[in-house]
Ligand SMILES: *[C@@H]1O[C@H](CO)[C@@H](O)[C@H](O)[C@H]1NC(C)=O
Ligand SMILES: *[C@@H]1O[C@H](CO)[C@@H](O)[C@H](O)[C@H]1NC(C)=O
Ligand SMILES: *[C@@H]1O[C@H](CO)[C@@H](O)[C@H](O)[C@H]1NC(C)=O
Ligand SMILES: *[C@@H]1O[C@H](CO)[C@@H](O)[C@H](O)[C@H]1NC(C)=O
Ligand SMILES: *[C@@H]1O[C@H](CO)[C@@H](O)[C@H](O)[C@H]1NC(C)=O
Ligand SMILES: *[C@@H]1O[C@H](CO)[C@@H](O)[C@H](O)[C@H]1NC(C)=O
Ligand SMILES: *[C@@H]1O[C@H](CO)[C@@H](O)[C@H](O)[C@H]1NC(C)=O
Ligand SMILES: *[C@@H]1O[C@H](CO)[C@@H](O)[C@H](O)[C@H]1NC(C)=O
Ligand SMILES: *[C@@H]1O[C@H](CO)[C@@H](O)[C@H](O)[C@H]1NC(C)=O
């Protein structure tokens with residue numbers, strides 16, 4: 100109760116009086132909250148309407164970094180101001196005390212500005228004498244007939260701004276050809292319609308498009324198959340939202356509901372050009388992003404505007420290319436990048452033959468995704484000619500010569516740096532000569548001689564320095580090893596040297612690439628270059644790293660040191676000679692792991708995870724358990740790697756989803772339900788991985804026709820029939836302990852239960868694998884059955900043994916076959 104907290108000028112009331120007041124408060128809740136505007140009432144200044152259940156509020160508000168007022172609806176129970184609908188997006192008022200939201204004489208709800216001019220209206224034709232406007236508990240503002248409030252004349256969910264609320268429609272009116280679009284804000288301070296929008300395909304298919312400027316489509320959901328959008332395979336069974344598609348002669352739309360009422364969740368077209376689903380976390384008082392598309396920020400069309408360049412790994416995604424600055428810094432800072440960047444110095448234009456005028460030059464940008472609208476120049480055969488072709492035309496802004504010559508005219512959009520797609524190239528950006536330091540020397544020979552001399556000197560210096568430094572390093576490492584637990588802080592230049600300038604790549608994961616290297620004492624190391632770090636300062640990084648450093652277990656990869664210089668963050672681990680588990684399990688050319696080794700690997704991983712979850716000081720949830728993150732030492736002892744990193748790169752859950760791109764894989768269903776993640780999410784992933792250790796194949800395999808099979812679904816049936824032998828990797832032959840196999844299969848199913856509480860802890864898994872705990876027959880998770888329905892599961896192993904016959908079978912597989920598989924597993 101707030102009663103004791105409020106400072107009171109009166110002497111403290113007696114206890115009984117207090118009880119009496121309390122009683123009164125409970126008896127008749129103060130009914131200040133009004134949810135209706137009627138003919139004799141209105142909203143002005145700080146007055147608010149509150150919905151009956153207390154979920155939503157309507158009134159004037161100002162967005163952050165703005166001084167203007169808007170009529171909006173926002174969550175009452177969410178501590179961060181979060182608007183879900185705005186009436187006057189384009190016509191704000193400056194003084195809300197003199198503005199008024201009221202019913203006009205014709206019955207429409209209107210907004211009047213300071214000078215009593217109507218600046219917004221529900222603008223619908225009304226045939227009744229009296230109307231009322233009611234804010235409903237779903238966040239919907241309804242204009243209804245005053246004599247019968249279930250006759251709705253207009254409602255705000257039919258006119259969404261950037262938010263699609265549960266219960267709202269988002270679709271197409273086939274009669275008026277009007278499309279209800281979600282349109283992003285213009286900037287973080289301005290809710291006016293921005294450049295990005297989401298709409299249902301105007302041609303009548305069931306897919307959504309995200310568009311730039313209502314003209315360029317850069318993402319589509321794929322069509323609806325009754326359960327998921329084909330481009331969004333992660334929408335599996337336990338998805339937090341239930342989508343419904345309605346298609347009549349007059350309209351087609353989707354609507355959705357949130358399965359659990361208590362969850363506050365919303366779907367928005369964000370300023371970042373991505374659609375996002377966010378869930379409010381009461382515990383941490385913040386919105387958690389649990390799903391977004393396009394996943395990679397730089398896939399958003401023209402995210403950074405003309406001459407802006409996107410970088411997935413940068414501190415900020417957008418910056419202007421060399422020689423350019425934001426057209427309007429205020430807008431740029433408020434995330435409105437449509438204006439893009441402009442030249443600091445105008446081009447001189449090569450055609451000017453005045454003697455003393457310097458010509459334009461080209462600035463090379465390596466590792467770029469080349470911009471759109473390249474003009475190929477088939478007749479140009481050399482890089483030099485390509486450059487001069489570009490110089491000849493004043494509107495040419497860049498060229499690239501990778502085999503053939505391409506030039507660009509006008510604005511460059513969709514530039515991306517540090518791009519590692521197959522189409523990456525070097526872009527030569529045209530700039531005024533004064534923008535570039537004088538790099539081309541007039542006298543090549545002299546320059547060459549100087550360069551040679553400087554180079555020679557540099558080599559000497561380097562040799563001397565390396566000797567000194569090796570001594571120092573050796574001392575340092577010996578010291579570190581003696582102390583045992585301390586982490587070595589490495590210098591970036593040292594790591595560059597150890598890894599021969601990051602030349603031997605061992606792999607790449609969600610957090611960055613890993614390179615092999617050797618310490619001066621010849622110890623092999625694996626150096627992980629963290630990518631995509633944001634928000635974290637040096638100090639926090641060191642704290643997190645030292646936490647990870649204290650986590651030591653025989654089944655966890657040991658962190659030896661780290662590097663933190665400027666924006667660079669690297670971690671140095673012990674090197675694991677047998678590589679990762681996926682290579683050992685799935686690659687044909689490698690030795691087949693025998694059954695006993697597999698069982699010991701499964702047990703070792705379970706011990707490592709149990710230690711992370713239960714034994715170390717702060718419980719660490721791994722969040723990304725999969726064969727790629729299990730490393731094997733020389734004697735095949737498994738070591739879990741990459742733990743603790745999710746915390747290092749921030750609490751952005753979507754980053755983990757990114758690593759799971761398109762595969763059903765190892766993600767526990769709660770990842771996409773948006774609820775808080777517990778250690779049981781790791782248990783789920785462990786279970787999925789256990790199936791793969793048993794079968795020696797990926798759970799999800801695509802056949803050549805692109806049909807998906809899913810091993811756990813197939814295996815369910817066999818387990819129940821008592822035919823576990825057929826599930827094990829056929830390459831093992833008779834080398835298998837049936838008792839252990841059966842135990843492993845059962846644990847795997849217990850681990851992948853939809854309901855977290857039904858899953859064992861990792862500690863229990865260890866005990867079961869060790870044979871100290873008995874285990875019952877598991878129920879088959881419902882989500883597996885749904886996967887069958889949506890993926891046309893076909894016999895898993897017949898695929899393997901006879902590709903030819905399975906191909907004919909799967910092409911003739913029909914709905915009835917799908918159903919029979921499904922009902923079989925539901926009988927289980
Ligand atoms: C507004 O008018 C309605 C009916 O005309 C009446 O019931 C209500 O009490 C009035 N409200 C106020 C605040 O005057
Ligand atoms: C927006 O406002 C916040 C505080 O309200 C401030 O920290 C931030 O710098 C402002 N941003 C801009 C671009 O003005
Ligand atoms: C009110 O709106 C009218 C019409 O849009 C406009 O002409 C007028 O300047 C506005 N008044 C104020 C004080 O902004
Ligand atoms: C109101 O609706 C009519 C058509 O129904 C349209 O012509 C008019 O432009 C609309 N006015 C406003 C202010 O939206
Ligand atoms: C509207 O009001 C007029 C008179 O004010 C009355 O004659 C008419 O019956 C009313 N119509 C309805 C639908 O209530
Ligand atoms: C109120 O309107 C609804 C929907 O138009 C209608 O079904 C219902 O019969 C009306 N009720 C009365 C009392 O007129
Ligand atoms: C929607 O219904 C129309 C007929 O009303 C039909 O032509 C169209 O194919 C349907 N669209 C989808 C995606 O089912
Ligand atoms: C968006 O398209 C309109 C024409 O449809 C055009 O006038 C406008 O310049 C475009 N916006 C940008 C930022 O290119
Ligand atoms: C479509 O609209 C027409 C005219 O507005 C109406 O008569 C018809 O009942 C509507 N059909 C459906 C399925 O809502």
Ligand SMILES: *[C@@H]1O[C@H](CO)[C@@H](O)[C@H](O)[C@H]1NC(C)=O
Pocket residue numbers: 427428429430
């Ligand atoms: C930058 O944009 C803001 C907001 O659109 C505008 O108010 C301001 O005048 C612009 N500044 C310049 C220098 O164009």
Ligand SMILES: *[C@@H]1O[C@H](CO)[C@@H](O)[C@H](O)[C@H]1NC(C)=O
Pocket residue numbers: 447448451452453456
């Ligand atoms: C050429 O250079 C002269 C002298 O700098 C300048 O006045 C003239 O505008 C330039 N012409 C072009 C086409 O850039």
Ligand SMILES: *[C@@H]1O[C@H](CO)[C@@H](O)[C@H](O)[C@H]1NC(C)=O
Pocket residue numbers: 491492493494495508
């Ligand atoms: C430069 O290239 C543009 C685009 O191809 C073309 O329209 C223009 O005529 C060219 N100008 C000259 C001087 O060649």
